[in-house]
Amino acid sequence: MKKTDKIFVAGHRGMVGSAVVRALVREGYANVVTRTHAELDLLDPCAVRAFYETERPDVAVIAAARVGGIGANSAANALFLYENEMIALNTVWAAAEAGVKRLLFLGSTCIYPRLAPQPIPEEALLTGELEKTNEGYALAKISGLKLCEFLRRDRGLCYHSLMPTNLYGPGDNYDLVGGHVLPTMVRKFEEARVRGDATVPLWGTGSPLREFLHVDDLAAACLFVLNLDNPPDLLNVGSGEEVSIRDLAEQVRAATGCPATIDWDVTKPDGTPRKLCDTSRIRALGWKPAISLAEGLARTVSDYRTECAEHRVRMGHR
Numbered sequence: 001m002k003k004t005d006k007i008f009v010a011g012h013r014g015m016v017g018s019a020v021v022r023a024l025v026r027e028g029y030a031n032v033v034t035r036t037h038a039e040l041d042l043l044d045p046c047a048v049r050a051f052y053e054t055e056r057p058d059v060a061v062i063a064a065a066r067v068g069g070i071g072a073n074s075a076a077n078a079l080f081l082y083e084n085e086m087i088a089l090n091t092v093w094a095a096a097e098a099g100v101k102r103l104l105f106l107g108s109t110c111i112y113p114r115l116a117p118q119p120i121p122e123e124a125l126l127t128g129e130l131e132k133t134n135e136g137y138a139l140a141k142i143s144g145l146k147l148c149e150f151l152r153r154d155r156g157l158c159y160h161s162l163m164p165t166n167l168y169g170p171g172d173n174y175d176l177v178g179g180h181v182l183p184t185m186v187r188k189f190e191e192a193r194v195r196g197d198a199t200v201p202l203w204g205t206g207s208p209l210r211e212f213l214h215v216d217d218l219a220a221a222c223l224f225v226l227n228l229d230n231p232p233d234l235l236n237v238g239s240g241e242e243v244s245i246r247d248l249a250e251q252v253r254a255a256t257g258c259p260a261t262i263d264w265d266v267t268k269p270d271g272t273p274r275k276l277c278d279t280s281r282i283r284a285l286g287w288k289p290a291i292s293l294a295e296g297l298a299r300t301v302s303d304y305r306t307e308c309a310e311h312r313v314r315m316g317h318r
Contacts, residue, residue, distance in 0.1 A: 011064030052098035081136030088144030165238035169215035206246030
């Protein structure tokens with residue numbers, strides 16, 4: 001990827017897309033093209049095709065998606081499947097038809113089977129049943145990465161995919177219903193601290209193990225693989241470290257300075273029991289994360305407080 005390339009980042013207002021744009025600008029890539037949802041509806045194949053034909057980007061990074069936590073996904077698997085399938089197929093296929101030579105598709109490690117071997121290697125894809133609570137989202141992401149793989153095989157295009165683990169950081173979704181576990185915890189503990197609440201309710205038993213990656217580390221990984229001449233079709237991206245949801249809650253509580261006790265609602269689902277991805281492949285190529293969970297949590301709490309003070313806390317699924 002050259003500094004003069006025109007680079008389209010789909011989903012630039014989301015947590016991942018905005019981090020990718022920040023990283024590109026910081027590294028001197030000046031010709032970055034973005035579109036808001038109002039300017040370009042990625043669910044509309046005609047609009048997406050017209051955009052590519054007009055702009056003719058050299059590189060595309062597909063970071064757009066409808067995203068959410070366990071509650072949002074399990075309540076609307078059909079919607080998550082439909083919208084993410086359309087976004088993936090439209091953005092990747094139209095890029096190929098318009099002659100875009102390089103494309104990076106961003107997915108999630110939820111594509112892997114619920115009971116995949118731990119840590120999860122890339123080869124575990126399609127070897128077992130998916131987690132039911134986010135099956136729609138996972139199926140859509142699998143379609144996107146497979147389309148990239150097939151286009152690379154059929155047409156010789158360098159279309160490839162990254163599967164990041166659970167992400168967090170600036171621009172995250174702090175919606176209490178639709179948000180992921182870490183930002184939801186940050187908001188709950190911070191609001192409890194401000195109000196002086198005695199308890200903070202959290203879903204499940206706290207027993208599942210999760211891996212977390214700061215979104216700026218993911219953005220660095222995106223630029224790293226885009227600058228490889230012949231990257232693998234699929235690479236996992238993660239911190240390589242896991243923490244129980246219960247331990248994570250204690251760390252977030254400490255980071256916010258909240259003295260409240262935790263009330264675990266064991267009637268709520270836990271989701272996948274364990275999800276640690278094998279990142280040996282991308283590490284062997286020369287990438288590794290730079291931000292520890294402790295440092296990342298401190299940054300995230302600070303970012304959240306700033307966003308609150310400036311009335312720009314993100315809510316909703318996009």
